[in-house]
Amino acid sequence: xxxxLANLKIDCTNCRLQNLCLPRGLSKQDIQSLSDLVQNDxxxxxxxxxxxxxxxxxxxxxxxxxxxxxxxxDSEGNQDLTNLVxxxxxxxxxxxxxxxxxxxxxxxxxxxxxxINPDKLDVLCNQFPSLLRELFSHSCEAIxxxxxxxxxxxxSANKKLAQFLLTLSNRLMSRGFSSTEFNLTLxxxxxxxxxxxxxxTVSRLFSKLHKQKIISVSGKNIQITNLEKLKIVASE
Amino acid sequence: xxxxLANLKIDCTNCRLQNLCLPRGLSKQDIQSLSDLVQNDxxxxxxxxxxxxxxxxxxxxxxxxxxxxxxxxDSEGNQDLTNLVxxxxxxxxxxxxxxxxxxxxxxxxxxxxxxINPDKLDVLCNQFPSLLRELFSHSCEAIxxxxxxxxxxxxSANKKLAQFLLTLSNRLMSRGFSSTEFNLTLxxxxxxxxxxxxxxTVSRLFSKLHKQKIISVSGKNIQITNLEKLKIVASE
DNA sequence: CGGCCAGTTGAGGGCGTTCAATTAGGGTGG
DNA sequence: CCACCCTAATTGAACGCCCTCAACTGGCCG
Numbered sequence: 001x002x003x004x005l006a007n008l009k010i011d012c013t014n015c016r017l018q019n020l021c022l023p024r025g026l027s028k029q030d031i032q033s034l035s036d037l038v039q040n041d042x043x044x045x046x047x048x049x050x051x052x053x054x055x056x057x058x059x060x061x062x063x064x065x066x067x068x069x070x071x072x073x074d075s076e077g078n079q080d081l082t083n084l085v086x087x088x089x090x091x092x093x094x095x096x097x098x099x100x101x102x103x104x105x106x107x108x109x110x111x112x113x114x115x116i117n118p119d120k121l122d123v124l125c126n127q128f129p130s131l132l133r134e135l136f137s138h139s140c141e142a143i144x145x146x147x148x149x150x151x152x153x154x155x156s157a158n159k160k161l162a163q164f165l166l167t168l169s170n171r172l173m174s175r176g177f178s179s180t181e182f183n184l185t186l187x188x189x190x191x192x193x194x195x196x197x198x199x200x201t202v203s204r205l206f207s208k209l210h211k212q213k214i215i216s217v218s219g220k221n222i223q224i225t226n227l228e229k230l231k232i233v234a235s236e
Numbered sequence: 237x238x239x240x241l242a243n244l245k246i247d248c249t250n251c252r253l254q255n256l257c258l259p260r261g262l263s264k265q266d267i268q269s270l271s272d273l274v275q276n277d278x279x280x281x282x283x284x285x286x287x288x289x290x291x292x293x294x295x296x297x298x299x300x301x302x303x304x305x306x307x308x309x310d311s312e313g314n315q316d317l318t319n320l321v322x323x324x325x326x327x328x329x330x331x332x333x334x335x336x337x338x339x340x341x342x343x344x345x346x347x348x349x350x351x352i353n354p355d356k357l358d359v360l361c362n363q364f365p366s367l368l369r370e371l372f373s374h375s376c377e378a379i380x381x382x383x384x385x386x387x388x389x390x391x392s393a394n395k396k397l398a399q400f401l402l403t404l405s406n407r408l409m410s411r412g413f414s415s416t417e418f419n420l421t422l423x424x425x426x427x428x429x430x431x432x433x434x435x436x437t438v439s440r441l442f443s444k445l446h447k448q449k450i451i452s453v454s455g456k457n458i459q460i461t462n463l464e465k466l467k468i469v470a471s472e
Numbered sequence: 473c474g475g476c477c478a479g480t481t482g483a484g485g486g487c488g489t490t491c492a493a494t495t496a497g498g499g500t501g502g
Numbered sequence: 503c504c505a506c507c508c509t510a511a512t513t514g515a516a517c518g519c520c521c522t523c524a525a526c527t528g529g530c531c532g
Contacts, residue, residue: 096376
């Protein structure tokens with residue numbers, strides 16, 4: 001056994017997600033400062049809440065391993081699955097402005113995450129403008145994503161699903177996973193919620209894409225067998 | 237004439253939108269610092285671009301008077317009207333992360349706006365963490381708005397329009413305008429784009445709400461004549 | 473083996489779109 | 503100031519996509 005490796009603490013300075021997550025664009029010195037403020041390696045399991053809508057601001061969270069869904073319920077009780085969260089992505093912005101979380105974050109499988117506590121965030125704000133600038137940049141990016149993401153607009157259901165699969169494929173690839181074969185951690189119900197469709201429609205569309213030999217579907221296991229055709233479907 | 241009033245420079249320290257716009261939540265001293273960095277009173281006219289998608293980051297902009305629309309075109313050429321912008325609201329976040337604007341901001345009528353230039357923004361970041369913190373908070377809020385705003389999800393067209401009108405009514409009220417009678421600066425085409433509907437459908441729905449005596453429509457002039465019923469329609 | 477829930481598949485109906493025609497409104501030149 | 507034009511807005515009819523409701527299948531766990 002390699003005791004040196006075994007005892008090596010994983011933190012921001014040696015994290016494999018450094019270029020995707022918060023350290024992105026920071027100096028070595030700043031990454032070290034950040035690392036000292038980050039609480040690493042919290043583990044939660046499938047179905048666990050990372051935080052709940054209505055909770056006091058819990059902190060900014062970087063998903064390190066696993067995936068999560070962002071769920072929000074409006075005053076009428078309607079649910080909306082706003083996002084699927086992958087490793088290297090930040091969540092928690094929904095609690096910054098009002099100090100109360102506007103969404104729930106729920107683990108879709110075993111999830112390992114890092115966290116900057118609210119009090120540490122204040123330290124950041126006062127001592128490390130460059131980090132705060134980076135946070136600001138991250139949050140602005142999130143605005144762009146959510147406003148420009150075409151899947152939330154009324155298009156054909158077919159197109160929405162194809163676009164979702166393409167976007168997911170790209171996001172997985174940039175995280176070092178296979179872009180052509182993956183396990184969809186969202187179930188049909190959740191995916192339907194996310195795309196504003198019914199589970200029946202999602203199921204039918206999966207079958208249709210399968211018959212067209214564009215993807216291969218077996219439950220949650222998805223293979224993209226004809227990327228070009230999938231792109232054509234996504235652009236109608 | 238009152239020459240004292242005539243010569244009084246309008247800036248953040250005496251702006252009527254102080255509680256809505258960027259100074260919100262800042263100390264008097266910070267507001268003064270902010271004010272020194274803000275370029276006030278730029279005037280543009282109907283149809284003018286405040287900035288264009290693809291432009292270098294132009295700065296953070298607060299709409300002081302008038303209204304604007306945020307338009308974004310994706311790689312396929314599909315347009316999306318992401319937002320209607322009212323006085324006291326901030327735009328420009330779409331240029332922060334990549335330093336290139338992801339949307340165009342277009343004046344819907346004569347618009348007066350204030351601006352923090354990109355280089356001044358860097359000054360802010362380095363010297364006034366409290367301002368940056370406020371900016372961060374603003375951008376996080378924008379995320380919530382765009383993700384939680386129910387009008388961008390698939391609901392009945394009727395409900396989407398009713399919700400849009402209710403939200404607009406509230407936003408106008410908090411800005412000191414009438415909440416029951418207003419001039420819709422968006423035309424039917426733009427409104428349809430925003431709600432992901434066709435102009436024909438929007439027009440039909442306006443007529444329907446009019447016949448139901450819930451609103452009174454005359455071109456761009458809208459009166460809400462039965463707020464309670466409108467709320468019922470919005471919640472289905 | 474039986475029960476349960478997620479997922480799939482089928483039939484029918486409703487709502488928004490599409491295509492087309494008509495009306496209203498805003499700007500320009502005589 | 504009015505006649506004209508061009509675009510925006512309205513209204514109508516028919517189609518098509520997705521939803522609803524329902525039945526069925528398959529996998530997992532007791």
